[in-house]
Amino acid sequence: MTKLSNSASNIAVSVIPHILKLLDLNGRIGILQGTNCTDCNAISIGVNRYCPNCTSQNVSTQDLSKKGILTNYTIVRRAANLWNGPVPYILGEVLLPEGINVTAELINCSPTKVYEGMKVDLTLHKVAQDKNNNSMIVFKWIPSDS
């Protein structure tokens, strides 16, 4: 089960709903989703109507693993203007067992302790409130042993 690292309030909405599907109203439980193509067997991130590899419509939605391996990262020391999290932050590329790379912030880890090959888990995090006062939820990575 994915864990919420900050408490949510009101109704929660996913910031990127075609990738992160929330399974409860509070944004504490969620899953990453992908698209599986019957024709070419490609699996891609996000719910798509067409396979991004072969454009076939013989596709189905697949829940993706909540665990992966960190294969690459950088420490971002000058963030983009809208970023409202701590700086510096670790941006991590994680390889899921399905063969998809998913990039997001790695939290609960010091920049001096991060390493390639680290096992990580999916976690949900409230980042802001939208104009309707809903909690905006994103996904992040967290070391499996934290």
Add this chain to the structure above:
Amino acid sequence: MVKPINRCPVVVAGIGLHPFGRFPEKSTADMVKDAVQSVLDDSHLSYKDVDIAYYTHVYYQGISPGERYLMPFGLTGIPILNIENACSSGTTGIWQAYWSIAAGLFDCALVIGAERVPKGPVVITEEDDPQQFIGDDHMMAQYAMKMRKYMSQHQAPVESIAEVSVKAHSNASKNQFAQFNKKFSIEDVLGSRMIADPLTLFQCCPTSEGAAATILMSAEKFNRITNGRKPIYIRSAELATSQFINNEIKNQDQTEFAAGKAYLNAGIKPDDIDLVQVHDAATIGEILQLELLGLIPKGEGWKATKEGRTSLSGDLPVNTDGGLQAMGHPFGASGIRMLHEIVTQIRREAGERQITKADTGLIQCSGAGGISTVTIVSN
């Protein structure tokens, strides 16, 4: 099914440039006016000779900027298109102009690009898009991860990649149009502020303002109206976007795909290229693109820089005017600026930057969102 066509030969009739940098005293319209006047003067043409115009830019400049900015030159009723293709907007305009002339639809096309890029990290989503809360919409962070992966895969020391910036600033010190004219040492580059490990500030191109223009013409008209001026040809122009790639499926990178078609349509091989302009938004970008273009074997790009092969006196000079790194990067103008430098070198008008052999040049310009353009130019 696409029918093969006999392409009409296309030449570069003129080039024009407004300096790159920061110009708070000027409007975008002012920069466009200067660049267009410059290309008209260079080509010895008047605006009434232009059959079609392309205005290339990325950031919002109001509605129909091309039509408004070209108004001072005349209201001649020609088609004017406004093009946005991220950092490759300029070369996309060139691609459009090339093919419109090659297909015999028009004789003379103006391509003008101008931009004022705001300061700060570049993102590709809209200004208030909440996807930015995920943290991966950060151009230089993406380049930083590519650099880490490259260094790890090929045991490339960080100095060898940072050397791209040293070379760029050395070249730009000989270029009056460049945003930065100061030379940097490797210590300056590696000692500058870290943006995203291991990319330091001086390994990232600056945000800039500027404008650039070119006029492409059918060779038939060029030969008819010019007084024996030597033509410089666009031999091919290709544009590709990304194909699906995951851990199991490895489709071709967009630069590789576009380059393959460009070499084929130009009737040349990578070995025939004398000088190159590539997309060096970050130092690692130059190295990766040289390898994807087939100009340097995979994994050896860092060695080529270290050995001086890509310097002005090397066997494959790259970004001879300073590139995005030191010339600056006003997005919509950059691709046209690349053509400006290639043509300047082929004309042997590059002064202190002039390289010895400059007959055939290649321009590679990337765009966020998975775009790559490859253009081949020769005398």
